Amino acid sequence: MKSISICVTSDVHGYLFPTNYRDQKEASLGLAKVASIFNELKKDKQVLLINNGDYIQGSPFTYYFAKYQQNEGNPMIQAANEMDYDLAVLGNHEFNYGLNYLQQVIAQSKFPWLAANILDKYSGEPFFGKPYVIREINGMKIACIGITTHYIPYWEDSSNIKNLVFEDACKSATKWVAKVRDIETPDFVILSYHGGLECDPETGEKTEKHTGENQGYQICEEVDGIDLLITGHQHRFITSEINGIPVIQPGDNGQALGEIIINFKTENNNVLIKSVTPTLHYVDDRTEPDDNLIKFMMTNEKEVQEWLDQPMAVVVGDMKIDDPFIARLKGHPFITYINQLQMQVADVDISCTALFHNQSPGFPEKVTMRDIVSNYIYPNTLKVLKLKGKDIKEALEYTASYFILDSEKNIIVNPSFIDPKPQHYNYDMWAGIHYEINLAKPVGDRITKLYYRDHPLELETSYHVVMNNYRASGGGDYTMFQGKEVVKDIPTDMTELIANDLLERKKIEATYDPSFRIVKS
Incomplete structure (x- = not known):
């Protein structure tokens, strides 16, 4: 043999x-x-x-x-x-x-x-x-x-x-x-x-x-x-x-x-x-x-x-992520920072991003290149899409399927985002709009409140939204983004954009502007 x-x-x-x-x-x-x-x-x-x-x-x-x-x-x-x-x-x-x-x-x-x-x-x-x-x-x-x-x-x-x-x-x-x-x-x-x-x-x-x-x-x-x-x-x-x-x-x-x-x-x-x-x-x-x-x-x-240990900036406040589940459930200063940076670079006022993985540590008090690449693990660039309000709502309905209620009405992660492969990166958190997710509602009908500039988002009105190139192409089953007009293409790697911003500012505030809330009834 x-x-x-x-x-x-x-x-x-x-x-x-x-x-x-x-x-x-x-x-x-x-x-x-x-x-x-x-x-x-x-x-x-x-x-x-x-x-x-x-x-x-x-x-x-x-x-x-x-x-x-x-x-x-x-x-x-x-x-x-x-x-x-x-x-x-x-x-x-x-x-x-x-x-x-x-x-x-x-x-x-x-x-x-x-x-x-x-x-x-x-x-x-x-x-x-x-x-x-x-x-x-x-x-x-x-x-x-x-x-x-x-x-x-x-x-x-x-x-x-x-x-x-x-x-x-x-x-x-x-x-x-x-x-x-x-x-x-x-x-x-x-x-x-x-x-x-x-x-x-x-x-x-x-x-x-x-x-x-x-x-x-x-x-x-x-x-x-x-x-x-x-x-x-x-x-x-x-x-x-x-x-x-x-x-x-x-x-x-x-x-x-x-x-x-x-x-x-x-x-x-x-x-x-x-x-x-x-x-x-x-x-x-x-x-x-x-x-x-x-x-x-x-x-x-x-x-x-040696490159990873280069100092970049100092954080005033707390931007560390202790619990990724809570960060996704309630939002987090680190996510706020990424969305704000995306909006600043793209010169628009609506943005979405994700906490890519459960090992993401957030930013410590003294931020190095190591901290940047530990959080932003993909070589993404940014795109600005022209979307109708109904596209935004459809995207939010999909992202709202990330959480479900168990038999005791506790909020848990939908198993379809875990098995057979973890897909936490497909849960987006938005800035520039305010929305409510009601988990008691059926999937596809969970966005019960959706506002832009203190007024209900108009479903037939067009808005400019910045997101990473993976999501802009429809990645993660966000098919509503496929084929949409690209208003602006920003080819610089997002990790480089973060590093440049931190080096220029030297100091960032850990602020959190809650743009969404998740309810159970």
Whole structure:
């Protein structure tokens, strides 16, 4: 009996070192720790190492090098080259810093980047060249096809994906699996999909709205010829089987290494698959980071840590976030500050923003760059949309579905914003208008009061509203924003806008102007 191990990382998001960057304590995450696990596995196994996307964006480390050291070699790619990745698949966040930056990254990689369904607008061919690769390992011919969620145009700034067409992931998988089977006659076909599962893998029950963002379950049901489906994007830890196809998803930020063990034997020049077993190797506090990778990258890390500790401004009052639930329920001075800054930069008087994640610490008394990037974790820019009052109300009705009442009439977070993937970033808090959310009302009919400048908001009147580019494109199921006129595009990264504002002001007041209230009756 022979065996091969397919090893997988996904959604590393720039976490190379075992740190969350909010402080300098060691954390149970990071590619350096994953590398230790991988190095042990490959000592006595034949391995193939796959990066399933969202690799070059997501941490202060990647932000620093993308914004300030673009002409230097990309340290994330240097690390990947050092680990001998066999291939990578493009994720949606690979496009966040623009196409030129992405092409630089690909040029520095010693391994191919796959994107079968990302096409050149003019030729109709895969834009990045390689839709799949073939590898011969231990007598087995393996094909790996790379597919990316086609939902990217709903989130990404259009300038970052100019002249690209994102073909439906399931349609593309059907085409390329059949083509590869026919042309290459492989023994084993891997579909590495930077997308997730839209249904529970055990029951088939839908777990999200059918947007097409995640099609893993559909692919397993409809595409013939797949021997293994690698998934990502949702940051989940999954080992399962759908329609006889083994499925794996190894979480995010380097918290686990996925391994799929293929046992097979060869008879009369034919490969006979005996078993395909997915498993996850979790990083923990006992996992030592890989020494070589740490030493190799230490100069880069020190540079980033020094940058993060740059002082920016002093806060008068309290802008720390002790309880993210209460901050969303009642509003918070940090959210007030972000909305006020957005309105100031855009020169409008209505704004919305979100508290992106539950680890957001707010601002301490002395604010550094570390505090900025710990709170504002996405490379967003700003857009001003021309919206009718009815669009604003529809958006508020959607955001009002974030909270529900439990059986004892306590306010809790709607489980649909937590499972299968936390989506706290899709609950917006607005400024420049005043509104009331009544949780006793049915979803879609909860906005019981809505005022602009002390008068009821006119549903047919147009208003200019500033928001981040993700939300302006309709991201997070805010479909009412899709296709709306962009009055103003502010291309400067929001993190940079915050830093510039703090450096100029030197001192900010922790003020809170309550623009909304949530009631239960």
